[in-house]
Amino acid sequence: MTTTHPTQTPKWTPDPKGQRILTILPGEIENFENEVSKFRAGQVDATQFTRFRLRQGIYGQRQADRQMVRVKIPFGGLTYEQMVVLGKVCDRYTPLKKGHLTTRENVQYHHVPLPDVPGLLRMIGDVGLTTREACGNTVRNVVANPTSGVLKGEAFDVTPYVAAYARWFLRHATTQDMPRKVKTAFSSAATDPSITKIHDMGFIAKVKDGKRGFEILVGGGTSIMPRLADTLFDFVPVEDFITSAEAALRIFNRQDEERKNRMKARIKYTLTRLGVEEFRRQVLEELKGDWAKNKPDLNKLLWHEDEEKLAAPKPAHPTPWPKSDAAFDLWVKENTEEQKQPGFRIVYALVDRGDIFAEQWTPLAELAKEFAGSRVRIDQQQNMVFRWVRTESLYDFYLQLKKVGFAGTGRETIKDIVTCPGTDSCKLGITSSMGLNKALTEMLDTIDVSDPLIRELHIKASGCPNGCGQHHIANIGFHGAAMKGQGGQAPAYELFLGGNYESKTGATRFGTRIKARVPARMAPQAVKSLLDYYKSNRQQDERFNAFVDRVGTKPFEALFGEFGDIGPLNRENIEKYMDWGKTVLYKIERGEGECAV
Numbered sequence: 001m002t003t004t005h006p007t008q009t010p011k012w013t014p015d016p017k018g019q020r021i022l023t024i025l026p027g028e029i030e031n032f033e034n035e036v037s038k039f040r041a042g043q044v045d046a047t048q049f050t051r052f053r054l055r056q057g058i059y060g061q062r063q064a065d066r067q068m069v070r071v072k073i074p075f076g077g078l079t080y081e082q083m084v085v086l087g088k089v090c091d092r093y094t095p096l097k098k099g100h101l102t103t104r105e106n107v108q109y110h111h112v113p114l115p116d117v118p119g120l121l122r123m124i125g126d127v128g129l130t131t132r133e134a135c136g137n138t139v140r141n142v143v144a145n146p147t148s149g150v151l152k153g154e155a156f157d158v159t160p161y162v163a164a165y166a167r168w169f170l171r172h173a174t175t176q177d178m179p180r181k182v183k184t185a186f187s188s189a190a191t192d193p194s195i196t197k198i199h200d201m202g203f204i205a206k207v208k209d210g211k212r213g214f215e216i217l218v219g220g221g222t223s224i225m226p227r228l229a230d231t232l233f234d235f236v237p238v239e240d241f242i243t244s245a246e247a248a249l250r251i252f253n254r255q256d257e258e259r260k261n262r263m264k265a266r267i268k269y270t271l272t273r274l275g276v277e278e279f280r281r282q283v284l285e286e287l288k289g290d291w292a293k294n295k296p297d298l299n300k301l302l303w304h305e306d307e308e309k310l311a312a313p314k315p316a317h318p319t320p321w322p323k324s325d326a327a328f329d330l331w332v333k334e335n336t337e338e339q340k341q342p343g344f345r346i347v348y349a350l351v352d353r354g355d356i357f358a359e360q361w362t363p364l365a366e367l368a369k370e371f372a373g374s375r376v377r378i379d380q381q382q383n384m385v386f387r388w389v390r391t392e393s394l395y396d397f398y399l400q401l402k403k404v405g406f407a408g409t410g411r412e413t414i415k416d417i418v419t420c421p422g423t424d425s426c427k428l429g430i431t432s433s434m435g436l437n438k439a440l441t442e443m444l445d446t447i448d449v450s451d452p453l454i455r456e457l458h459i460k461a462s463g464c465p466n467g468c469g470q471h472h473i474a475n476i477g478f479h480g481a482a483m484k485g486q487g488g489q490a491p492a493y494e495l496f497l498g499g500n501y502e503s504k505t506g507a508t509r510f511g512t513r514i515k516a517r518v519p520a521r522m523a524p525q526a527v528k529s530l531l532d533y534y535k536s537n538r539q540q541d542e543r544f545n546a547f548v549d550r551v552g553t554k555p556f557e558a559l560f561g562e563f564g565d566i567g568p569l570n571r572e573n574i575e576k577y578m579d580w581g582k583t584v585l586y587k588i589e590r591g592e593g594e595c596a597v
């Protein structure tokens with residue numbers, strides 16, 4: 001198989017439209033196309049091809065001969081042109097005509113036939129987007145808070161440094177086949193809005209003695225052994241942060257112990273095994289090597305874009321804010337916030353289950369072009385973020401957003417539910433987490449969630465224990481499971497209560513696993529019972545997590561235990577033996593995951 005592992009990132013040169021953050025290599029796509037042909041002709045070993053395919057960002061699905069194509073979006077940033085093309089890709093290459101926003105600020109396409117992938121790659125490559133190293137044992141897409149550069153109280157804008165980090169490690173020799181993948185997050189403020197604590201590598205912006213730098217964290221992660229990251233270095237000047245990160249990744253890359261079992265090979269296991277002090281000692285020793293003397297030219301790697309200059313001019317005749325419009329008032333309260341730059345707002349467009357359909361991409365792009373400097377960002381809540389929207393244009397923006405269908409309220413509330421694709425496409429999925437999302441949303445629409453202590457809650461769900469839906473850090477978290485009923489297997493969920501990721505409600509923490517399984521079909525009812533129990537038994541102004549801490553797990557085990565008996569498989573109970581959105585009896589069909597290949 002023809003593959004290359006260059007010793008450093010190919011030189012980056014700016015493109016005329018200024019929209020390419022990562023280097024696009026046309027020869028790489030040709031190489032991929034050739035390898036696909038050889039594989040389909042039986043000339044390439046399947047395992048070898050899978051590793052190659054994953055490094056190109058193409059992931060096998062549970063459906064035979066269908067691929068998930070993951071487009072890397074560094075810091076979640078997209079341009080007008082890129083959004084338009086992403087919509088065209090939905091229409092041309094995806095049977096369901098949609099793209100999916102992930103908790104990693106990627107855009108994923110599902111059910112793409114393997115022979116169609118090269119055409120898709122060329123299409124997105126023409127507007128500066130790539131899938132290279134979006135999968136595999138590499139440095140994955142690098143996320144940042146979508147408010148970076150416009151957030152009140154932040155240390156500084158991390159966007160240029162996110163791009164530099166992403167550029168440096170793309171195709172880097174050290175990061176092509178690590179023991180496992182590395183997920184990285186950057187936060188522009190001490191409040192850690194990018195949740196660096198659950199990432200393999202994290203960077204929190206700091207200013208010390210007038211100098212920019214980062215607190216570097218390492219060893220966070222969720223899945224079967226959730227672990228919060230340790231601080232590797234309290235402060236590293238910006239000119240040294242890439243070299244320090246590379247030293248940590250070099251140490252991780254040399255861990256033979258982790259390579260023995262890919263299922264237990266994330267860097268969090270290295271930190272647990274060695275301890276942060278020993279890991280730090282090894283990193284400091286690594287930094288004495290000759291390689292570290294050749295520091296990357298940060299000025300050439302940084303991504304500079306003056307978004308304020310791109311912002312829309314002041315409107316000549318804006319529509320005045322209405323004096324009485326409760327829906328608009330709630331939208332402004334929950335879905336917008338003031339930028340640190342006077343006169344501008346950050347606007348969050350809620351995206352149901354993270355899905356944007358083919359016909360919706362261009363209207364959203366047009367909104368960005370008219371109101372937000374032709375730029376948008378994706379956040380880890382699977383929503384779309386418009387920056388640099390002028391305050392006086394906000395009502396006009398709202399009216400147009402409403403026409404497109406994205407003016408729903410409730411950002412970062414109980415109604416802003418996050419879920420991974422689950423069994424809709426993932427080989428590792430146990431349950432339909434997307435179906436659960438829809439069912440929970442419909443249930444919440446039928447009850448009163450105006451109570452501030454209820455409304456501030458967060459629900460997240462994953463279709464398996466791996467945590468792509470970030471269920472560990474939700475107030476109410478679900479992960480897919482199965483349970484045995486009188487009539488056979490039934491889809492179910494395990495619940496985690498009391499997690500947190502928002503600085504305004506406390507530090508990042510993992511929820512407590514409750515020793516009870518709830519049938520998938522009864523999960524909405526279980527959530528309703530949970531909310532009723534909380535409202536009836538909380539102390540005055542007692543937040544949910546404090547309530548969970550005070551009462552312990554036993555009451556919840558008893559509460560959820562009431563849903564455990566699903567009865568016999570008969571006409572009355574048959575739906576309990578089916579997953580949400582399915583019309584066949586449930587059966588675990590969990591394939592071999594590719595992340596550890």
